[in-house]
Amino acid sequence: MDGFNNTIDPSCLQEPPLAIDIIKQLDVFGIILYSVLTLMAALSLLVYLEECVYIYRKVPSPKKTTIIWVNGAAPAIATMSCLGLWIPKAIMFTDMTSATYFAIVVYKFLILMLEECGGDEEFLRRFGKNRFRISTGPCCCCCPCLPHVPVTRRTLFILKLGSLQFALLKTIFTIISIVLWTNGNFDLSDLEITGTAIWINPFVGVLTIIALWPVAIMFMNVRLTLRSQKIIPKYAMYQLVLVLSQLQTAIINILALNGDIACAPPFSSQIRGNLMSQQLLILEMFIITLVTRLLYRRQYDLLPAADMHEDDNDENTKIVLQCENGDNLA
Known part of the structure; x- marks a missing residue:
């Protein structure tokens, strides 16, 4: 074991460096890279703030609050990633903050679709006589035999609750993880059965799928x-933020934990993987921020009111067709 340890650069086994240490060891390429990524994160935040002002003035309540929440996903992740890029010791906290914010966005996006339909009452009026197909991802996309459920207030409440639980429980588990970390009981690199991370993270993953x-x-x-x-x-765009911020980050972290990402002193393999993830997220979230601005920064026209006599018209059409078929047979 001693011989094995002697072949590893001691810097690769150190704790994450301080921000000042990163600044001191940056070369010309590093300075340019960090400057460009920081500028992208700052621009993402500025574009979002400008969009918030527009939405606040032009969009009626309560839709404007929901849109502001949903639009903030990419800028929030870009900002947290920038902080983690400059302060590697805080990466766990910045990642948890981004994940907690996105957990709220999952619920808010569901509310956004309801408000785009005109609110709960208008939604029930439009779809009250329909049945919803529930054989869809990520839980039951391979179960087409599942029955279609009627659209009722109870169904709508269950759908809301399914997403709201993630926003609440994710926040609670984030606080618990930070408290355990301060006591030395939470370590993302500890994959032993006795570690707390190996129990908390899979449970949060199940909550994510349910939400x-x-x-x-x-x-x-x-x-x-x-x-x-x-x-x-x-x-x-909502799905893309989910995949990039959750799945992409998880894949890079797994590769880093397995040592597939080479150590580059003063960064260990795990810290280097984290920094690569932050750099990618800043670039990706900057692009998504620009795209979402085009989608959300516009005038919002109300949907045409649901035709209360649409079902009667359908029934009348069926009766006329049946009568014509009867005359033809006669």
């Missing part, structure tokens, strides 16, 4: 109605 399911159910059943509100590209 994403109601949003997917709602989108699959209202996407045609809300096509004029550009709900499909909005949902695509």
Whole structure:
């Protein structure tokens, strides 16, 4: 074991460096890279703030609050990633902050689709006589045999609760993780069965899947109605933020823990993987911020009111067709 340790650069086994140590060891390329990424994160935040002012003035309540929450996902992640880029010791906290904010966005996006339909009452009036297909991802996309459920207040409450639980429990588990970390009981690199991270993180993953399911159910059943509100590209951006901030980061962290990412003193393999993840997220969230600005910064026209006599018209059409078929047979 001693011989093995002698082949590893001691710098690769050190704790994350301080911000001042990073600044001192930056070369010309590093200075340019850090400057450009910091500028991107700052621009993301400025674009978001300008958009918030526009939405606050032009969009009626309560939709404007929901839109501001949903739009803040990419800028918030970019800002936290920039802080983690300059202060590697804080990466765990910046990642947890980003994940907690996105947990709230999952619930807010569900509310956004309801408000785009005109609110709960208008939604029930439009879809009250329909049945929702629930065989969709990420839970039951392979279960087409699941029955379609009627659209009622109870169904709507369950869908909201399914997403709201993630926003609440994710915040609670983040606080618990920070408290355990201060006591030396929480370490993301500790994959032993006795570690707390190996129990908390999979449980949070299950909560995430449960929360994403109601949003997917709602989108699959209202996407045609809300096509004029550009709900499909909005949902695509929401899914892209999810994949990049959660799945991409998890893959890079797993590779770093396995030692597949080379150590580069003063950064260990794990810290270097974290920094690579922060750099990618800043660039990706900057682009997503610009795209979401095009989608959300616009005038919002109300949907055409649901035709209360639409069902009667359908029934009358069926009766006329049946009568014509009867005359033809006669």
